[in-house]
Amino acid sequence: MSVSAPPDQPSFFDQEISRLTLEIAMGFEELLTNNNLLNxxxxxxxxxxxxxxxxxxxxxxxxxxxxxxxxxxxxxEGEGVPGTGGHIVATRGSTS
Structure with missing residues (x-):
């Protein structure tokens, strides 16, 4: 009594190889995306x-x-530094 898969279906071993290969490929895709983001x-x-x-x-x-x-x-003497508020500006024509 030997249990084997029908000829049109892949064996369990072949299914696992395909599944793991796909998982590895998806892992590499994610790694490449993250590497590009880091760059x-x-x-x-x-x-x-x-x-x-x-x-x-x-x-x-x-x-x-x-x-x-x-x-x-x-x-x-009596003059301040310009820009500090103590500077006196004389205007022309003003009489004091």
């Missing part, structure tokens, strides 16, 4: 790094200019 995210981070480098260079240049700039404001 896109890494490219975004790299792009942001370049943008921040440009801004950092700009601030560094500004800092160097401000550091090298010597104060050239000549404060006379």
């Amino acid at each position: 896109r995210k890494l490219e975004e981070v790299s792009g942001m790094k370049k943008e921040f480098a440009t801004i950092a260079d700009l601030w560094e240049s500004f800092h160097e200019v401000m550091r090298d700039l010597k104060p050239e404001i000549d404060l006379r």
